[in-house]
Amino acid sequence: xxxxxxxxxVLSLTIAxxxxxxxxxxxxxxxxxxxxxVIGATGGAILGAIIGNNVGKGGNGELGAVIxxxxxxxxxxxxxxxxxxxxxxxxxxxxGAQVERVDDGIVVTFDExxxxxxxxxxxxxxxxxxxxxxxxxxVFKEYPDTNLLVVGHTDxxxxxxxxxxxxxxxxNAVTSYLTSHGIGSSRLTTNWFGEExxxxxxxxxxxxxxxxRVNVAIVPNEKMIQEAKTQAGE
Numbered sequence: 001x002x003x004x005x006x007x008x009x010v011l012s013l014t015i016a017x018x019x020x021x022x023x024x025x026x027x028x029x030x031x032x033x034x035x036x037x038v039i040g041a042t043g044g045a046i047l048g049a050i051i052g053n054n055v056g057k058g059g060n061g062e063l064g065a066v067i068x069x070x071x072x073x074x075x076x077x078x079x080x081x082x083x084x085x086x087x088x089x090x091x092x093x094x095x096g097a098q099v100e101r102v103d104d105g106i107v108v109t110f111d112e113x114x115x116x117x118x119x120x121x122x123x124x125x126x127x128x129x130x131x132x133x134x135x136x137x138x139v140f141k142e143y144p145d146t147n148l149l150v151v152g153h154t155d156x157x158x159x160x161x162x163x164x165x166x167x168x169x170x171x172n173a174v175t176s177y178l179t180s181h182g183i184g185s186s187r188l189t190t191n192w193f194g195e196e197x198x199x200x201x202x203x204x205x206x207x208x209x210x211x212x213r214v215n216v217a218i219v220p221n222e223k224m225i226q227e228a229k230t231q232a233g234e
Contacts, residue, residue, distance in 0.1 A: 045102050045103050046067055046102045046103040046104075046105045046107075046217060046219070047067055049100075049102045049105075049107050049215075049217070050107070050149060050151050050215045050217050051151060051153075051193060051197045051215075067103075067105070067149070067217070067219055070103045070104055071104055071220070071225055071228065071229075073232060073234055074228075074231075074232030074233070074234060075225065075228035075229040075231070075232045075234050076104070076228075077232075078228040078231055078232060079104055079220050079224060079225065079228050080104070082143070082220075082224065082228075083101065083104060083105070083106055083218070083220070084101070086106065086139060086142075086143045086146070086218065087099055087101060087106050087108075089139050089142070090106070090108055090136070090139055093135045093136075093138070093139060094108070094115070094132060094135055094136070096115060097115065104219060104220050105217050105218055105219040105220075106217065106218040106219075107215070107217060108216070115129070115132050116129040116132050116133055116174060116214065117129060118170055118173075121166070123166065123169035123170045123172075123173045124173060125173050125174065125177045130177070133174070133177055133178065133181075134181070136216075137178060137181050137182065137183060140178070140183055140187075140218075141182060141183070143218075144187075145220065145221050145223045145224035145227075146187070146218050146219060146220055146221055146224065147187050147188070147189065147218075147219050147220075147221045148178070148183070148187050148188050148189070148216060148217070148218055149188075149189050149190075149191070149215070149216065149217040149219065150171050150174050150175045150178075150188065150189070150190045150191075150214060150215070150216050151171060151190075151191045151192065151193065151214065151215040151216075151217075152166075152167035152168060152169075152170045152171030152172075152190075152191075152192035152193070152213075152214050153167050153192070153193055153194070153195075153197055153198075153211060153212065153213045153214070153215070154166050154167045154194055154195050154211065154212055155195060155198070155202055155207075155208035155209075155211040155212050156195040156198070156202040156208070156211070157202075157208060160194060160195055161194075163194040163195045164192065164193075164194030164195075164196075165194075166194070167192040167193060167194045167195075167214075168192040168194075170192075170214055171190050171191065171192045171214055172190055174214055174216070175188050175190045187221070195211070198211045199211060199213075
């Protein structure tokens with residue numbers, strides 16, 4: 001599994017989540033179970049992983065509020081352990097996923113041959129995508145004390161207004177599928193950026209493929225945070 005964030009393939013749009021797994025190569029870069037005792041900053045890193053390389057450019061206030069700050073101390077270690085286990089399970093359920101952890105969250109990236117993707121100019125969740133989402137839903141239900149952020153992006157081909165709407169429709173399609181299969185709407189936040197948040201060069205075919213994406217981040221909810229603080233005596 002490659003330690004990549006926000007990579008999407010070909011004429012399709014894929015999901016990304018943020019994951020830290022003990023057995024993953026990514027854990028070598030960001031093991032939250034280890035980092036939890038010393039970090040106490042903001043959720044800026046995970047926000048950057050979700051929306052790309054233009055973190056400061058508007059439209060991300062809602063996401064920033066949902067993500068909140070990174071939990072430090074013993075509580076951070078406990079949360080890190082839980083997120084590690086969840087990430088491990090995602091990797092086992094979906095072998096094609098590339099998994100990495102950022103802060104207290106999880107990002108899963110699917111390549112062009114797996115995961116959740118869309119045909120050109122389409123936003124319906126096709127049969128192959130449903131199969132992947134069903135596996136994710138099983139994990140989400142097993143770990144109910146998390147919130148899920150779904151964020152849509154496109155490349156710069158075509159009209160900017162059209163791309164904004166397309167990214168909105170694709171993100172909403174994923175969110176709707178999750179809620180229609182038992183994931184509570186209170187856990188979900190949906191946002192979209194059209195072509196405004198590229199992570200690669202839109203002048204190349206490869207770059208545009210990477211920019212066509214839907215990111216899904218998994219972050220601990222308030223219940224998990226408070227229970228971790230109680231267990232840690234904080």
